[in-house]
Amino acid sequence: MKIIGIGLVVLGVGLAVWGYQLSGSVGSQITQAVTGSDTDRVMTFYISGAVSFFVGIYLLRKK
Numbered sequence: 450m451k452i453i454g455i456g457l458v459v460l461g462v463g464l465a466v467w468g469y470q471l472s473g474s475v476g477s478q479i480t481q482a483v484t485g486s487d488t489d490r491v492m493t494f495y496i497s498g499a500v501s502f503f504v505g506i507y508l509l510r511k512k
Contacts, residue, residue: 454508461502468494 471477472491480488487495 450508450511454505454511457501457505457508459505461498461500461505464494464498464501466498468492468498 468491471494472481472487477488477491
């Protein structure tokens, strides 16, 4: 379970970083300027990264 937890933490951080990089793309910036919010794809990466990270932390701390 510890290996799975570590993998989920790393995956979560990777997805969050990938989402951050996508938010800087030209298409995403145009959408953000027009609508005032991030694109659905960026938000999907942020949310799935956060969920993966916290599930991984839970699995690491579980006895």
